Amino acid sequence: MEVLINAIPYLFIAVPIVILIINNLLPASVTDKYGVRGGMILAVTNFAAAAVEFILLAASGKNEVRFSIFWDYTEKISSNNGAYINAAYFRVNLITLFLMACIGIVMFASNLVAEETVTKKRGSYLNAIITLTLGMNGMLIVTDLFSLYVFLEIVGISSFVLISIFKTQKGLEGAFKYLAMSSFATILILFGLSFLFMTNGSLTYESLKSLTIKPNGNGGAFLSYIALAALTAGFAIKAGAAPFHSWLPDAHQSADTSISILLSGIVIKIAGIYGLIVLTDLFSEVYAIRLSLAVIGVFTIMFGALLAMRQKHFKRICAYSSVSQMGYILLGLSAGSKLGLIGALYHIFSHAVFKSTLFANAAALHERLHTLEIDEMGGLGNAMPTTSFSSIVAFLSTAGIPPFSGFWSKLLIVLALWGSGAKVLGGAALIISIFTAAYFLRLQKKVFFGVTNEKWRTVREVGGSILAGEVVLTAFTIIGGVAFPLVLLLLSGIGLM
């Protein structure tokens, strides 16, 4: 068992690299045909490895598993001033394993859709997917902020490539906007890191955790505050939180739908939210971070919802909905309690699943109608029953209707806010969720209900892997909701709640 626990984490790095090598050794004619399958294998291994490791780790009662690749992480290294410091190490813990499992789920769903929508350049597509996965896995296993930043850049660059991979006008434009905004985020994060490095001399989580930033301190404290503000803003840009959200709808709308699933489903959470999770964990004493997260969260929910209500493009509505839902996750983090963290993580899962479902619906609709303007649709519920049903389940989960998973995660977040004393915020979160229901009701009504447009008389249900993706994701949403009491039992069993 011990061997297994220690061995599995290597898979998160090894499997992408091995598939990457195989993909580039094989002739282009083969990879263009089977590239997406490679992505599926990667997704399944990532999910399976994360799930198995999660269970083993939870059962063993340990907090984390440390590992390294080419060096001995138990070694002590002498530093400049003669003292010894610990060598760098990778680690996985329950939180990162949970997120890795989410990566696996979304990646799998994305590849199921890609099987239909990505018809050329599958080899290059697979390369970008692998580096994206490697980047996200890397972000989750590193133990210092600078490495985090490096993997963040890998994630970012893979995303730009994926958005613009087919070199369409819109794709290039969306990728460029993302690139420009990401550069801004890069500047802010590097700026913040350098300030932190100036004050602390190290960027490892261990040393930063022991760093105390006194609010009424000297100039160093002031610099640290500026650094933290810059870091928060940087990660907020990556997460697509208001008012830094503007790149997100453009990028998600213009990308291929399978890539939209990846971006909306998981990338913004790993690149943005995970960074903020690390920040709130390291600087749990600094009230300003939580305060700013709460402010950003409320604004994000509102802006996202208000904007989603006035859009006419299916994917754009979903993208703005992602913005809005990011706000809930931020609010959960802002509670600063374990319950809030669990709520945020579970909402990451819920959102990953239901937003992937909605984008898969978009893919299905695009496959059949070749348009995603909702004004042209209507009454498609009869023609496409599975798509319609999965879409309604996803919408109900988004709106936080029991018994779907979105209900539980939102409930945990509201409870955490209430419990941490931010009762106004909790109430606000509840009230604003009406908007969520509003914009998705509008979407559902215009797309699946009402009078069938004459143009779509002959439309049939989508088939193949998109349908499979919808079914699998809907099953996740329902199971994640109905079996949530079991999840709670598990969490309390391993002492997380």
Add this chain to the structure above:
Amino acid sequence: MTGLFTSVAEFLSRPYMFIAFMIAVPALGGVLVWLLRRFGAARFIVSLIFALSNLFFAASVYYGGGVNTSAPFLRALQLSFITTEFSAMCLFAAAVLFLFVSAYSLSYFKAGHGGVFMLYYFISLAMVNGALASDNIGMMLFFWEGLLCTLFGILLIGNLNNPRTAIKALAISGTADLFMMLGIVATIQAAGTVSISEMSSLPVTKMGALGCVMMLLGALGKAGAMPFHSWIPNAASDAPTPFLAAFPGSFEKILGIYLITRIFTDMYDITPGSAISVFVSIVGAVTLFLGVGMALVQKDMKRLLSYHAISQVGYMILGIGTALPVGIVGGTYHMLNNILYKSGLFIVAGAIEKRTKTTDLHNFHGIGRKMPATTACFIIFGLSIAGLPGTNGFFSKELIFDAALETNIVFYILALVGAFMTAASFLKLGGAAFFGRLRTPDGIDENEIREVNAGMLTPMCALAVLCLAFGVYNTYPIDTLIGKSLKIEESFSGWPHSSTLVIISCAVLAAAVANHIYGTRHNGGALNAVDHIHYAPGLKQVYAVAEAGYLDPYRWFMGAVNVFSAACTWIERGVSWIYDKAVPGIVNGVGNALRQYSNGSLSRYLITALVGLLALIAIFIAAIR
């Protein structure tokens, strides 16, 4: 016999036995009768068996020393039934009346009809039994409301498409029951217990006053006193005659007067001349005066009788309301008499309706010769209600007169005028319907007017005999039934002790006869005998307004409700506007503005992000302090 009664009463005192045999069994009987509704003889026999068994149990409770049982139900509720002698007496009276009225009802309805009516009637009996015997005041409310439900159900039969009367009855009785609920809550608060047997002479102050007044209002509403009366004349037009005999004629009177008497005699400490007493007396006097005033001018038999049902309850309430022993005994005695002769009168009306197919007095005349037994019964009932010396109605009325005079002469005068009009209206009714030249309704042959069958005649005659017996042997009802059960030492039986009052009463009756003779000659015909009063200057307009229903409190109330609902509609429209127009307008406006702002320009995005960064820094700096 007494030994048997005692052992049965002891049996009923065992846990769950009362609820099984006096509540569940009647309800079961109702179901059986309903199932057998197509078989005329079978349902009659089954109904008779159940009515007789109920009578036997009720008699056992009364003669066997009452029941005292308490059993847990669903852990939380105690099913406690404790009868006092008075409630046992009321149980007994209800059982007797049920026997007669159910037999009559089954003869009234042809086979295949009236099944649902009988089902409801049996359930009503169960409810009345429960309400009379309940010791837990909340449980009493349950049975009390149960009676309201069956009342509503019965009124709905045959009027499903036009349930106006049923809704009116439900609204009015429901309002009264609402008062009742409030009163019960306040009474529990004041007494600190839910058990009626533990409430004795509660002071009528603060919470107690509220509880007393509200419970009295509820009980007055059940008895049909003003202003809770106005559905009864409507029911007289819409509902079958057995309903009138069953509900306004007997059950509601028993239950309403039972509770009023309980409130006056043991639950609350009400002294003669206190505000509560005066209030109830006024309600009684007004009810009797206005009720009989309306009855006087009715030319439909059922409507006339229904107004008398209201007016007679006024006498009872006036008597009890004085809070004098003589008044309480008189009022209660009047209640017993009234359920006998008023149910009897409704039965007579039903018998006539059976033959003439109408109750409108314009349509027939002088059918007495053809229906001699019915006529004889009518005469007995009519004389009793009019209060001819020697009849039971005379004795109870004299006691009430006595109490009214002792309280205030105004009450006495109103009661006397009431007596005059009662006598006059029955003279009119009798003169028109039974005596004089025979005239049958259009399309009905003379030979079709004949005596009704034994099923109807027997209850009628039995009630008439009871009426006579209650008059002649008034010692038994006054002293044994009422005096002993209410623990009133003084004896009021026998001939009224004040000869002056008797003489005045006789003079009033003589005046009524004179008036009738004058009216018959002057207005042409017995039916129009009181037209000179009806169309007297001043009174004519009052009657016109009253007949048109403008004096109906229900009508005022519904008017107020309409105004209120109009106001609510306006408010609701305003609120809807906010939801339908204002909020979506704001949301869409903001959404559109934001959408136009994010127009795809990268520089704008960057500037927005920069502003966001500055805001974040501001938050952090603000948090430093």
